[in-house]
Amino acid sequence: MAEPFNRRAFIKAIGATGLVLASRPSLAMASKPPMGRVVIVGGGYAGATAAKYLRLWSLGAIEVVLVEANRQFVSCPMSNLVLGGSKSINDLTFGYEALQANHGVIFRHDTVTAIDAAAKHITMLGGTLSYDRLIVAPGVDFNYQEWPMLASLDAQKQVPHAWKAGWQTVNLRQQLETMADGGVFVMNVPKAPYRCPPGPYERACQVASYFKQHKAKSKVIVLDANAEIISKKGLFAKVFNETYAGIIDYRPDNAISHINLATKTVSTEFDSVKADVLNFIPPQRAGKIAQEAGLTEKDYPWCDVNFLTYESKLVPDVYVLGDSVAAGLPKSAHMATNQAKVCASAIVQLMSGSLPDVAPVFANTCYSFINDHAAMHVANVYRYDAGKKMMVSAEGGGVSISPNEKEAGYAHAWANNIWADTLS
Amino acid sequence: MKNASSFCLLLVSLITPSLWPIIGHADGVFAFSPEQAIHVRTLAASCAACHGTQGNAMVKEGGNTSEENNPVLAGRTREDLLSKLLGFRDGTRKATIMHQHSRGLSLEEIDLLATHFSMQIRVIRPPLSPQKLEAEHG
Structure with a gap:
């Protein structure tokens, strides 16, 4: 069954973009007709960030459909504080409404069951959707193969x-x-x-x-x-x-x-x-849909990508982001958003006939709380190494001297900022 | 100490072609090459986890200005941002985290970032409102 194209949401999307452009006259001339459709599977840190930045950087010219099985986003970062008792799960739960209203992202509450990379469409429980480029950001899949009693x-x-x-x-x-x-x-x-x-x-x-x-x-x-x-x-x-x-x-x-x-x-x-x-x-492995779509190789549970674009090395026009990627780097929320931004930037470049950045650089800051009032960090810049063809740790990275209250404040601010950056 | 930073600033200005047209023109036109523009847009976006989208850090009412409210980068002068980043980098400015990040960047990247954030419009936005977790969440 072919999925009817959601015109109302699309017109709304273009309208929202128009408003943004009107308030920034210098960019108004860059407005272009739609360049095509990017479908994103998974609305976690990586998928939601890619959706927003594709809309921002294409000035609304790329139609973005975000398909997510949950109506709400629940943050893994800070969720250990729920166990400690200083946060409630309701402090970490958000909706996708702002991504739609502010950026014209089309949100589909549905579960993806199959990807047909040759025909360039996905199948969901509620229909099918065609794409020009597909981003797969399903997070991790728990592997209960050796633990059937806990499955x-x-x-x-x-x-x-x-x-x-x-x-x-x-x-x-x-x-x-x-x-x-x-x-x-x-x-x-x-x-x-x-x-x-x-x-x-x-x-x-x-x-x-x-x-x-x-x-x-x-x-x-x-x-x-x-x-x-x-x-x-x-x-x-x-x-x-x-x-x-x-x-x-x-x-x-x-x-x-x-x-x-x-x-x-x-x-x-x-x-x-x-x-x-x-x-x-x-134990964990790349998200189920990534495995089923042939984005992992036999006996290796993570997805190999080109780190300039995050395009899969196995399936053309399919990009993989976040914890499913075999990056050899920490699987963190900040890293997932960084990958999403490099990928969004590259897709906008490629879909407008230009070249992506040849040497992406990004930073990762990660806090851990040791109680309800003290935190400590690890911070690192990562830089593309053209010889190794991957992101490698740059000079200067390091950790806190010791856990402290000041960094607990920074960590709360980190959460508020990354949530707003990802979801609004 | 201050002189060391100023010297660095001058040095960056002289060795970075993108800065040549703006020396002595604080409000002049900042020009990035297409390659620089693409490079700095993802690099600057990486700062958003702590400093907000386009350097517009969230402002939490009643939050401690220096802690729970992280520094806003959008709309600050390029000179201010450059001197801070270079100060973090050479150790003349005290930091908990930024000395580590700034040392991972090239001088050209520091210049690109300072210029980029100085060109962003300051927008004040409160943190995102959380919701009650629904029972159906998987």
Whole structure:
């Protein structure tokens, strides 16, 4: 069934652009008829940012359809604070209305079931849609292949991952609140790469902060499948050993080998621990639709792209953004928005017959909260290396000297700014 | 200390062709080459996570000006932005983060960014309003 082109939304989109242009007379002359349609699959940080910047930089000449299975955007950054108790999930939840009203992005609440790259169209539960260029930004897919006992929704109500913010985050917080003092919270860190490298360590701190204030006899056990803390190592190690001495028991090189769901007992090569509250963060791979559309190669779960445009190396005119990309860099929200901007800029250039930037540069700033009032950062500039054909770390990057209150303020401001930049 | 920054500023001005037409013309026409324009648009957009779209950082009512409200870049003078970035870069200006970012940039990029943000129009916008999470969210 062919999807009728949404004229009303499109006319509204052009109208919105007209207003923007009218207030900036110097740009009015650049107004052009539509250059074509870009369809974006996934409205997370990467997809929503790409949608906005394609509209901005094409001066409204590219029609942008954003297809997303959820009506709301729930931010993963800051969601560990819900576990610590200093934020509510309702502080981190937003709508897509402003992207439509301010930029004329056409929002489709639907689930994509197939991509036909040869015919250049996608199939959704509610119809089909053709594209000139397609952006796939589906985030990560949790791989429960080795953990069939945790694959069902019922099982995840007992043992949530809470690694995509939403009801599981709320569920995990409720379990922590219900747990009696003296209980044990057990969580794992999956083998890298996974979404948000410092996230699990921040989570351990948030739960420990809650225990320290409200359940002083309780413990946090962190089972890390990696050989050591893989982000902000020195800072987290110091916080674990000093701020949370006697609360956080961090165990490197402790991959979980078995889970007994009924007793919430997990086994590692060396040990077996019983949890009162268990949080299992599964191993991850590129979003399901990316795998199904042939954007990953056999036996390699991430998508290879050209880092000047983010076009897939496997499928022409299909671009991949965000956590699904095999970039060898942190899978963070800020990085996802950076990739989206480089991609949007390149697509606007290519669709108007020009060349993309030959040497993109962008920055990543990532904060972690150790309690409700102190945060620490890692900051880095990344630069395209023409020899390696990838983004590499530039000089000068680094971390905080120690967690502090001033940076907690910066971190809250970071969240407010990236939310508004992505969604309005 | 101040002299070191001023010297750097002068040096950048002299070695960066895009600055030649504007020396002595604070309100003059800033010209980027097409390559520079494309390069700086994504680089500057990368700053938005902390400093807002086009350098228009969110202004939170009652927020601490220096902390919860991050510095606004849009519409500040090029000279001001240049001296701050160069000060962060050479360590004469104290920073928590910007010394690290500024050292990852070339002098030309610092100049492009200062010029870019000085040309943006200041727009005051409050933070985005959050919503109640709906039960149907997956």
